[in-house]
Amino acid sequence: MNMAIRVYLLLFIVLSYSYTAFSLYEDQVGLMDWHQQYIGKVKHAVFHTHKAARKRVVVSTEENVISSLDLRHGDIFWRHVLAPTDVIDQIDIALGKYVITLSSGGSILRAWNLPDGQMVWESTLLGPNASKPLLLVPANFKVDRENVMFIYGNGFIHAISSIDGEFIWKKELASEGINIQQLIYTDGSDTISAVGFVGTHRFGAYILDVKSGELLKYKSMEFTDGFSGDLSLVTDDTAVAIDSIGTSLVTIQFHDGLISFHQTLLSHLIQDFRRAAVISPSNIPGAFILETDNSVTLIKVISRGELKVVEELGHATAVSDALFLPGGQQAFALVQHRDGKILLTVKLDSDDGTSNLLEETIHLDNQRGKVQKVFINTYVRVDRSNGFRVLIVMEDDSLFLLQQGEIVWSREDGLASIVDVKPVVLPVEKDGVSVAKVENNLFEWLKGHLLKLKGTLMIATTPDDVAAIQKMRLLSSGKSKMTRDRNGFRKLLIVLTRAGKLFALHTGDGRIVWSRLLRTLRKSETCQSPRGISLHQWQDPHHHALDQNPSVLIVGRCGDSLDSAGLLSIVDAYTGEERNHMEPVHSIVHIIPLSFTDSLEQRLHLLLDANRRAHLYPRTAEALDIFQRESGNIYWYSAETEEGTLRGHSVHKNCVLEEADNFCFDSRDLWSIVFPSESEKIAATATRSLNEVVHTQAKVTEDQEVMYKYVSKNLLFLATVAPKDVGPIGSVTPDESYLIAYLIDTVTGRILHRVTHHGSVGPVHAVIKLHSFVFSENWVVYHYFNLRAHRYEMSVIEIYDQARAENKDVLKLVLGTHNLTSPITAFSRPEVSTKSQSYFFAHSLKTMAVTLTAKGITSKQVLLGTIGDQVLALDKRFLDPRRTVNPTQAEKEEGIIPLTDSLSIIPQSYVTHTLKVEGLRGIVTVPAKLESTTLVFVYGTDLFFTRLAPSRTYDSLTEDFSYALLLITIGALVIAIFITWVWSEKKELQEKWR
């Protein structure tokens, strides 16, 4: 018997020794994964539609993306994602072939090749003081036959060659304390001017020689009323600004070093002017646009600084920059909202007023919000007249190209800024709807199977065949249906974006099922800067209330600080309708989903505010009843990074407020741990995911011993680092840096384990790595930089329950003297033992996650989001503290891998294979119904979804299982049976005749 087990185990090892638990063939790409590329909310757009080249628009976005888009279809030609700190300030096109980006507050200037996006050159413009970054690319200005552009950044004006980024000259302008607002260069002139404010009451203008950078003139003049806001340039020698009290407009004229001011009261220009006027940044030569809270006005500057109102443009309008038409005229676009539609007007601006060139109404769906930005471009129609195309950016960050009253293309770029994700199951399939689709006819069926066979036998070589096979596989899998499947692969992913829009994505193909711009998260009178924080499963009916659709709770905040008012909204997950919303409520610091649900299967949530009060939701009597029954068992913790304290809390009694509120509770401090501020600083905290299922608590080791995992919902992983480590690199030597990892019980505040890593810079180093740890079952894995070894390290801690260790005696189990069924209290002092191990790891990490499966039987993989925006699946067996250099035969049989000092990276285990999830921010794992499989959703600027089987799909046939071969085999067997039958009959006959 023993021998048989050994043999079986050996066989198992042989099978499992192929480490590549996840691997894909090249032709399987797209079968169970999808990848979507986005760019984010567009900030600047420059059209490039000259000549016969492909028409494109170059955009820069709030996600720090610089991209070239196809103007015909909206596809991405190329795209680069810059570092989060390297914010793009300005973009332009130089020489007709280079895209110029100015970033990092005017410190970095890069040129990208327009056709393919290759970086051509890069220059760094350093300087002592930060200033407004300005980029000016004159159309054709040359110094020594080199095209030159002007950049103002960090207090210096630079003339830089467009062709190679070399400096031609530079000049410091900040020495007088001037805040340069505009650079002015008129084509063909010998001088360049830089104008700005000195302090708040003085206007200054520099005039420099354009070829050498020599300072020709500096003039400044005091304006007694002062300025506020930015300086807006109207013509080459006229600018406007608003005075410091905001009641009048100041026209500033500077010609040949002569400065003159002209003041116009705003109430003279606008009839019912009240307050808060802003000059719009739109650049329309000769005129400017003034926005007040109830009107948008186009104002022209006529001779000697006099102002004249040209037109009232109505309410809620976005205006583009002016565009020069071939005839020397200029046009600009204007977008207004009118009863659910948007009205696009292109206005021709000439000396004698404005006239409408074009007026179109376009119908957009009502979940887009208001128009935020407009960019205009012109083309020559067949009849030689000017046609216009307009790029608009909406409130939900989506991008539209409009032409001839129609939407040419649209992009859902809000999906580039996902804040949170929650999976939701799809509805059950109704009776009468058949799952399987009957093939059209026999011929089609045969053809399909022939193709499949070809694919299996690797003789499908023509691309057409391969494409047909891929398509057929997609169709046959039926993965994009809107109903629940047996394996639980089809789900809805509810995602919340930064713009406050909710999307439901189908896991099958990533399409948008519904989307909704949440009313609660839109700017309103009561809430000036709302933003979404997180999503929570509010209602998930599977036992009772089955007629109800599942719903999600959206939590938001009216501002950036923790004590700003909270916003709550409940949205139906199948239709996207807002069922209920509460706004502005108490502040929301932390959200605790409780493990209780009411009769409608609404989950009870405890929302903690800044005053340490706990608010119970849903606000029903039933929920209150359940909560009061269970309130003795509810504990939570709060970690205050600033003070370096960790506190445990529980529910105390109802709050004492002016208005009686039964759903508000005061909290009581149970315990606190204070970390000495001079030696430790909290870097990270992590708890287990609430919905994680642990299959078994016991773990059988190689020597037939049982170890019990210490599985507790109240376990907290906390890491602290030396306070100096928080500073920049180089400020700390290996001797003074350390990382301390704690395992703390959150009910009693007891420290169960503490380990110090000397010479290590914690996961805190740089904000990016704050998520580089993962807590699952009874183990925690974290990633940090080891300064002494100069390498990244990953450590694993496993915690085991010693109190149950004596239960391995079978006799005790039989006699019932074991303590397995005895109640466990979190207050008892647990006897635990820990094991830990550390390994080197090559890459920096952005985030970490662990695979989750339905029953927790399947072995786990740790998913690592690397700095290169890829996702690597690392088997938990590599992070096993029981690994030794020379494992014994018994240990080998158990699957323990020999210890190596570093974790090897197997390229085949990159979940994202040849793709990059640019700007990777988070990994979400969702268990499928099929035990072996877990669904993985990776988000950043791009989205990526796939399914993983950490121990291969042991419970189902793989997608590429050849049913045809099975049929052939069965057929062959049946034929063989008949042949043998015939033979046998013949033989019998012969026997009988003999």
Next chain:
Amino acid sequence: MAAQYLTVFLSLILLLLPSAFGISNRNSEGYSINGKVRFPGFSSTGFGLPAKVSNIKIILNGGEKVTFVRPDGYFSLYPDDFNLPAQGLISEVFGMHKCSILFSPFSLRNFIHNVPAGTHLIEVAAIGYFFSPVRVDVSARHPGKVQAALTENRRSLSELVLEPMVEEQYFEIREPFNVLSLLKSPMGLMIGFMVIVMFLMPKLVDPEELKRAQEEMGAQGGVPSLANFLSGAQRTN
């Protein structure tokens, strides 16, 4: 051959320069790390990049700074300018650019220029290749002492030329069709086993012995042959 001499010469310069330069310009720091990404075997001169890796990122200190490579493979990084001296530095950086034009494109670019003391990590993110991270140590005690080494194999670098360690293959390679693999599949094994039973088993048994056995069986009341079995089953239907 000339290229070889040049590299030797350059590495000599590079070994000497950091110390020399660092000490002489202690107050006028222009922080910069310049280097080059090279793909061996792509072109004999080492210039240019393979088309499929046009999107290579150079990452400093786990995301603190990110830059891209130029068509010739060169890149420059400027670590965070904390405690930046007010003046001087600009002219230094400015001058450096000019210098590099005056001398040769190689001379001053390939080294780490007065980076703040500490350990810096440079990573190269390129799809399809594995680059070892490079750690750059700038000594605080001995100003100007700079070291660079690959973290994976601890090989120290005399110049900051980064080459991929391995070319990464993200997909399993499908084995070309062969009869053996078909036979090895469960169905193939089934058929194979059947064939063995059908054709080989009768041959293994001695015909004389079989006849004797059959006769013995016949004496006991007939052979329960497959034919009888099947026809019997048909009759009951």
